[in-house]
Amino acid sequence: MVGTKTAARLTPLMLVVLTLSGCWMSDPVSPLGVQAGPADTYTVFAQLCPNEKITAVALYRASSSQRSADALWSVRSTNGRGAERVTIGSRPPGFVTVTPLAVRVRTNEDYLVDAATNRRELGTVQFSPSELAPGLVIGPAGPQSLSEWQAAASKGASRC
Numbered sequence: 001m002v003g004t005k006t007a008a009r010l011t012p013l014m015l016v017v018l019t020l021s022g023c024w025m026s027d028p029v030s031p032l033g034v035q036a037g038p039a040d041t042y043t044v045f046a047q048l049c050p051n052e053k054i055t056a057v058a059l060y061r062a063s064s065s066q067r068s069a070d071a072l073w074s075v076r077s078t079n080g081r082g083a084e085r086v087t088i089g090s091r092p093p094g095f096v097t098v099t100p101l102a103v104r105v106r107t108n109e110d111y112l113v114d115a116a117t118n119r120r121e122l123g124t125v126q127f128s129p130s131e132l133a134p135g136l137v138i139g140p141a142g143p144q145s146l147s148e149w150q151a152a153a154s155k156g157a158s159r160c
Contacts, residue, residue, distance in 0.1 A: 032115055032122040033139040033149050036132035037087065042105060044113050045085040047150065052117045053082025059101070062110035062126055072111075073101035082118055105129060 031047035044057050058074035075086065079094040086092055089101040105111065107129045115122040127138035137149040144152070 032113070032125045033137040034113055034125055034127045034132070035137045035146070036129065036134065040105065040129070042088045042127075042129065042132070043085050044088065044115055046115065046117070046122050048084065048117065049119065052119050053077075053084060054086055054115055054122070055080070055082040055118050056114075056116040057086045057088075058099070058114045059088055059105075060112045060114070062112050071099045072103055074098040077118075080118060086115075088113075 033045055035043050035045065037043050044054070046054060048054075055077040056075070059072045060070055061072065073089055075091055075095045075097050077083070077094055078096050081094050083092040083095070086095075088105065091097045110126060110128045112124050112126050114124050123140075125139055131138055131143045133143070135145060136143045137146050138144075139149050139152065141149075141152060
């Protein structure tokens, strides 16, 4: 049985370990978001830790059952540097297109975006372009203002 003095000494150590492992633990709030841009463009971005960049992004129909085989579009970094934002259908510098976008992203369909960084999986966000009014971000909590999304996403990133 652990004595009271031993438990008192271990508790601060456990807190330090949990705090230092922050970015490697699963975030309670996904740091991933999608925002509408000009001319029917959609940008994927995330609340990132220091020295962290997006290195892979993929777009799927929400109804897809075999996501890895059914990507509508996907890119990945070849140089390991990544990007802070990725526009769906584009190829950022240092990325290769794994699956070119061969269909138009339709306003009335639901989509899934998966993304990863050089340090972790960012998870998946489901969105419908019809939900993306100017200034709104789609994240796990649905449509939010950019400031609301940043506040929610920073809860997970604050553990970096």
